Amino acid sequence: MKKILSYIWVLVFAVLAFTSCEKVERDENSKLGFSDDVVTFDTVFTTVGSVTQNFRVYNPYNYDIKVDIDLAGGPHSNFSINVDGVAGTSFANVEIPAKDSIFVHVKVNVDPNDQSTPFLITDSVVFRHGNTVQDVDLMAFGQNAHFIS
Numbered sequence: 001m002k003k004i005l006s007y008i009w010v011l012v013f014a015v016l017a018f019t020s021c022e023k024v025e026r027d028e029n030s031k032l033g034f035s036d037d038v039v040t041f042d043t044v045f046t047t048v049g050s051v052t053q054n055f056r057v058y059n060p061y062n063y064d065i066k067v068d069i070d071l072a073g074g075p076h077s078n079f080s081i082n083v084d085g086v087a088g089t090s091f092a093n094v095e096i097p098a099k100d101s102i103f104v105h106v107k108v109n110v111d112p113n114d115q116s117t118p119f120l121i122t123d124s125v126v127f128r129h130g131n132t133v134q135d136v137d138l139m140a141f142g143q144n145a146h147f148i149s
Helices: 002-020
Strands: 038-045 053-059 065-071 079-083 086-088 090-096 100-108 119-129 132-143
Touching: 038 053, 053 090, 065 079, 079 119, 086 090, 090 100, 100 119, 100 132
Parallel strands: 038 132
Antiparallel strands: 053 100, 065 090, 065 119, 079 086, 079 100, 119 132
16 A cells, blocks of 8 residues: 555656646747837037936746847947946846846937037947847937036
8 A cells, every 4th residue: 555655646746747847938039128219318418428318128028038238339339338237338148037127227428529519329229139139229419518617
C-alpha cells in the first residue's frame, strides 16, 4: 500500500510540475508602447538650459524584452537622454520586465547661432528589439537671446 501511495504522490507532483509551466512565446516583431510619440520642448533660449521632459516605454507582453536604445544624433546631438537613471547616448540590452515600463528623460541644450528668428532642433530616440525598430521624435524650438541686466 505504501508503494502505491508513493507512486501516486510522484505522479501528482509530475502532473503539477508539467502543467504549471506555461511556455511563453516570444515574438521578435513585438512592439513596445510609448507614453508619447513626440517629446516637444517649448522655446528654449540659447543661454538658458531646458527643463527635463520624460516619457515611458511600456512592455505590454507577458515576457521580458531586451532593447537597444540609441539617441539618433549620437554624442553630437543637442539632446541628451537618461535611461532609467543612466546618462548616455547608446544603451545595449536594456531589460523591460513583463507588463512593466522604464523611464527615458530628455534634455536639450541650444547652441547660439546667428539667426534672429526662432529655429527648430530635432532628433529621435531609436528602440531596436528583434526585427522591430521604433522611435520617439524629439523636437525643440530654439531662440537666440541676449539678456540685459
